[in-house]
Amino acid sequence: KTLSAAIICSNPPVWTQSVTYYTYLKHTTMGGAIDKTNPQNACTYFKYFYATCLLIFSVIVVVWMIFERKTHLSHDINPWGVIVIMFGALLWLCMVEGGQGALVGLPPVDRELYKDSHKITHRICSRAHEGDNLDRYLMGRQFMVIFIVFLINMSGAPVPGATLWGLPTWVTQVFLVTGFAMILLTCMVGQLASQVNASHCMLDYINNYFAIFTLYVAMTIEATGVMHVSYLIAMIVAKLAGKPIESKEGPRTGLKAVLFWGRVLFSIGVLGFALAVTLSALFQGKTTMWEGVPAGVSVVLFFVLMSVVGMLEGMQIAFFAVTKIKKEERGKSKFAVKTCDLLFKGKGRNLPGFMVGRQLSVVTCFFVVARVTTLSIAEGEENLWGVSDTLQNFFNTGILGAIITTVLASITWQLVASAFPIAFLSNPLTYIFLVICLAFEATGICQGAWVLAWIMKKTINLQRDEVYIGTAEEREKDGHKDNLTDLPGGAGHMIKLPGFYDEAPDALKSLVASDPEVKKWMESMEASIRLNEEEVAEVSDQVA
Secondary structure (H helix, E strand, C coil), X not given: CCCCHHHHECCCCHHHCCCCHXXXXXXXXXXXXXXXXXXXXHXXXXXXXXXXXXXXXXXXXXXXXXXXXXXXXXCCCCHHHHHHHXXXXXXXXXXXXXXXXXHHHCCCCCHXXXXXXXXXXXXXXXXXXXXXXXXXXXXXXXHHHHHHHHHHHHHHCECCCCCCCCCCHHHHHHHHHCCHHHHHHHHHHHXXXXXXXXXXXXXXXXXXXXXXHHHHHHHHHHHCCCCCHHHHHHHHHHHHHCCCCCCCCCCCCHHHXXXXXXXXHHHHHHHHHHHHHHHHHHHCCCECCCCCCCHHHHHHHHHHXXXXXXXXXXXXXXXXXXXXXXXHHCCCCHHHHHHHHHHCCCCCCHHHHHHHHHHHHHHHHHHHHHHHHCECCXXXXXXXXXXXXXXXXXXXXXXXXXXXXXXXXXXXXXXHHHHCHHHHHCCHHHHHHHHHHHHHHHCCCCCHHHHHHHHXXXXXXXXXXXXXXXXXXXXXXXXXXXXXXXXXXXXXXXXXXXXXXXXXXXXXXXXXXXXXXXXHHHHHCCCCCCECHHHHHHHHHHHC
16 A cells, blocks of 8 residues: 655646545554554554553543533533533534545546435535536535534533542543543544544445535525635735636626625624624633733733634645645745655655644634634623623624634635745744644554544444456446546635545555556656656665
């Protein structure tokens, strides 16, 4: 299996542009044969064990806190209702995260191949891959992820001073006060486990009505215009970069243009209102921020966290872009060179390693941002700006914070990174965050997701895509060659690392320089792959 194809292919096609995260997910699941006598593999099993124990402990702690009415939401409503809300949100997050991998990974595949075997998947892809609908889905989906995380935080975040079972202070501080238990639960159950399975079972994963519902909710959110300011940002960024935004639809004219720009203005107003409400609440100390934190510090922390989330969101887009260009074109800046060297070091495992560490980092930031931006009025206090209780309850839902985070801390940075990937890599903070994310991944603290993914796969009987539609080579022989240009990218697009098919010939690293079959396969992909001779030689030397 070629985990290091990115090293060999300096300009890989769509399905290899994620050699990386999704391939890594495949080869670190529980399904493969692993030599338990190998010290490195023994360490992996230990990580599975202790991470799974942490996950189980986190679930028990959070659920117990809810039934003890010691979380923000359970303090006000029935604990059983909170349990339904939290685990319902986690289930939906699984579909949102896994569904993205499937919808971004399937465009190159001829839909006629699975028209009969996966009718719902065919229906979803026919809709999602029509025109610019994939961009619309991704826009709405981004808001959904952040809002769902905010909702999970409200369900399980402990109230100030909460204790449990007489646990030592340090345990309470680590798992309860910091929200670490909620972070592990969300990251492993709601995100990584679903991404593991969706990475190579795309057809089965979205072949259900829940996936259809999720698709239309995401597209409805986009259609409301709440996020339309992001399109204006995309236009500005593309203009500055001198790169046109590619579209599968014609230019907006007449009524379409009026409706579009009307929603852009509406979105600007919504964002401005959300910022005004949130900043006012921060200065007045009327959020769920930890007690004792001064108002000024809360405001500074708010903007710092938004920047950190933005950097992490933009980094994956920049790293995605850099895998498609030659080594000599990746910039000469000191930090651009250091970042790329570290990213593609050794056998290419640092890129997928970054994605796992990044996932944990982003979720952590989301939970802290949720605490900073979610409004909370103490009993007896006057509502913000003296508004009615109904409007105050709306403020308290966290929707305004989710809107701010989606636009300013996520989408904007992704758009900038898509237009200026090399400049993004040249930022010293990019290198620092890469090191931090790799350190997080090295701890193995999220390895419990792999165990959970294995259990989920066996329970609901997910099958690999090749079972239904064969490999890329088999599809090509049958006259259904993948359309590797059918995925938008570049300036103005937020396409992340997509789903990855396990289609490359085995042992590509060792055979690319000598095996005629592999050489023929590489030549057949000539339109989208350019071999970097220096990197191929490096891999060949390693094999020798």
